[in-house]
Amino acid sequence: MGFGASFYGFFVAAAVWVLVYFLWAFKAAARDRRRGIR
Amino acid sequence: MSAGEIRIAIAAGYFAIVFGVSIWGYFHTRTEEDFLAAGRTIGPWVGGAVLAATQISAGTFVGTLGRHYLTGVSWIWIWFGVWTGWAISAIFVAPKLRRFGALTVADYVGTRFASERARTLAAALIIVTYTIYLTAQFQAIGEIASAIFGIAPLVAMTALLASTGFYTVLGGVRSSSYIDFVQTLIMVVALLLAVPVVMSHTGGVTALGEYVGSIEPRVTGWWFTSKDLLAFGMAFGLSIAAAPYEMTRYYSMRDVATVRYAIGISLVAQVLIGSTVMILGIGMRGLFPFLASPDQASSILASTVMSPLLGSLFLIAMVSAIMSTVNSILLVTGGAFAHDLYKRLVNPDASDRRLIWINRVSIVVLGIIPFWFASRKLADVQTIVVEQAKFIASFFFVPVVLGLNWRRGTKEGAIWSMAAGFLGCLAWTFTFQRSFAAHGIDAVEVGVALSAVTFILVSRATPPTPAENLRIFFDD
Numbered sequence: 001m002g003f004g005a006s007f008y009g010f011f012v013a014a015a016v017w018v019l020v021y022f023l024w025a026f027k028a029a030a031r032d033r034r035r036g037i038r
Numbered sequence: 039m040s041a042g043e044i045r046i047a048i049a050a051g052y053f054a055i056v057f058g059v060s061i062w063g064y065f066h067t068r069t070e071e072d073f074l075a076a077g078r079t080i081g082p083w084v085g086g087a088v089l090a091a092t093q094i095s096a097g098t099f100v101g102t103l104g105r106h107y108l109t110g111v112s113w114i115w116i117w118f119g120v121w122t123g124w125a126i127s128a129i130f131v132a133p134k135l136r137r138f139g140a141l142t143v144a145d146y147v148g149t150r151f152a153s154e155r156a157r158t159l160a161a162a163l164i165i166v167t168y169t170i171y172l173t174a175q176f177q178a179i180g181e182i183a184s185a186i187f188g189i190a191p192l193v194a195m196t197a198l199l200a201s202t203g204f205y206t207v208l209g210g211v212r213s214s215s216y217i218d219f220v221q222t223l224i225m226v227v228a229l230l231l232a233v234p235v236v237m238s239h240t241g242g243v244t245a246l247g248e249y250v251g252s253i254e255p256r257v258t259g260w261w262f263t264s265k266d267l268l269a270f271g272m273a274f275g276l277s278i279a280a281a282p283y284e285m286t287r288y289y290s291m292r293d294v295a296t297v298r299y300a301i302g303i304s305l306v307a308q309v310l311i312g313s314t315v316m317i318l319g320i321g322m323r324g325l326f327p328f329l330a331s332p333d334q335a336s337s338i339l340a341s342t343v344m345s346p347l348l349g350s351l352f353l354i355a356m357v358s359a360i361m362s363t364v365n366s367i368l369l370v371t372g373g374a375f376a377h378d379l380y381k382r383l384v385n386p387d388a389s390d391r392r393l394i395w396i397n398r399v400s401i402v403v404l405g406i407i408p409f410w411f412a413s414r415k416l417a418d419v420q421t422i423v424v425e426q427a428k429f430i431a432s433f434f435f436v437p438v439v440l441g442l443n444w445r446r447g448t449k450e451g452a453i454w455s456m457a458a459g460f461l462g463c464l465a466w467t468f469t470f471q472r473s474f475a476a477h478g479i480d481a482v483e484v485g486v487a488l489s490a491v492t493f494i495l496v497s498r499a500t501p502p503t504p505a506e507n508l509r510i511f512f513d514d
């Protein structure tokens with residue numbers, strides 16, 4: 001019995017996590033720029 | 039070149055970079071703000087590497103790799119607890135702290151709650167807890183040095199403090215940040231290079247999975263239940279959301295957007311480090327199924343499995359992980375002593391020059407104290423790392439996360455919540471924690487819950503914080 005969902009699923013979930021984080025960070029930076037916050 | 043000469047050449051190159059950057063940092067450090075916040079000049083790439091290097095410690099290379107060796111894949115999922123902590127920090131903590139732009143975490147406590155007593159308590163608790171954390175790092179270098187080179191632990195610990203203390207004392211946060219950047223690069227590159235080496239010995243990922251799965255099926259599946267993983271993940275997440283050694287580094291970054299991007303870049307480094315450590319741990323299980331201790335896996339990997347060149351790079355990566363964490367802890371404890379205790383309680387009129395030197399002296403003194411604890415080996419490395427993280431979260435998560443987002447929090451609430459969180463975690467650790475397997479409630483959850491209830495109840499019963507202090511942290 002080899003690697004399964006616990007192994008391969010981690011890489012998919014981690015990639016999604018990082019992607020969502022950066023989308024939020026760029027959006028938050030754009031919102032701050034509009035409001036003139038540094 | 040012989041294996042010994044290769045090791046010496048790589049170590050010499052590494053320390054030449056470290057010492058070169060620290061001397062450069064020394065000549066660019068004029069004020070206390072330079073020493074403790076790098077003049078607010080750190081960008082997202084260096085900042086991200088700093089946050090990753092600070093978090094990745096001896097615990098990761100020795101303890102976590104050993105944990106994967108023993109239990110297999112499923113431990114990797116606790117990283118989502120860690121990353122939830124980072125998300126909480128990025129959304130609710132980092133922007134307000136960076137806009138505040140102070141020098142230490144206790145600065146935040148003192149200003150937000152308008153209380154010197156709260157500041158002093160925060161600084162004292164940070165010094166105590168981080169002194170224990172330093173013990174784990176010293177113990178780890180002692181164990182690695184004696185296992186691989188046969189060097190006495192005390193000699194290795196002295197060398198670690200001398201080298202790390204040197205660059206911390208000389209250039210403060212400025213040189214430390216650029217050295218952290220180099221150290222993160224070394225850690226990521228060494229781990230990435232180690233994976234194909236181990237896989238070439240195991241016959242690839244699929245063959246490794248089938249082999250270790252045949253020894254113990256839970257190694258390739260779920261050793262831990264979802265309840266276990268949630269409890270461990272929550273403990274790590276709560277501690278990272280309000281970790282003083284990470285929060286002080288936010289102050290050194292250019293602006294709020296830089297802090298957010300830096301956290302994202304550190305997440306990428308953590309994904310790379312966490313997943314490679316997992317693969318290497320399981321790979322070592324496939325190659326050496328019956329090691330006496332899981333903690334030996336990383337040392338044997340570097341000294342036996344890898345070539346002298348890659349093995350030396352891996353050892354330098356392990357040393358980097360320890361040095362970067364020791365460095366960050368020393369900066370926080372030195373700053374807490376010099377900026378929050380000495381300047382506030384002893385000499386309020388101290389000049390910048392004097393404060394820098396008090397910082398330097400306190401870094402050396404607070405670096406020597408853990409030697410005694412490390413020589414007594416009170417617990418294994420991973421246990422000490424986890425325990426200190428629980429205590430930090432128990433007394434600091436609520437005053438930081440709730441304090442920054444709930445205006446009604448008061449100085450009395452902050453003081454009593456820190457005391458209740460610390461004592462609650464301590465009491466649970468020595469009593470009900472022993473039957474954790476039965477109830478699944480960890481000391482950190484008890485500490486944070488107690489701290490939160492105390493903060494809310496006491497704050498509601500005491501006068502609000504003055505408006506001029508709240509205005510710094512709340513827009514409306």
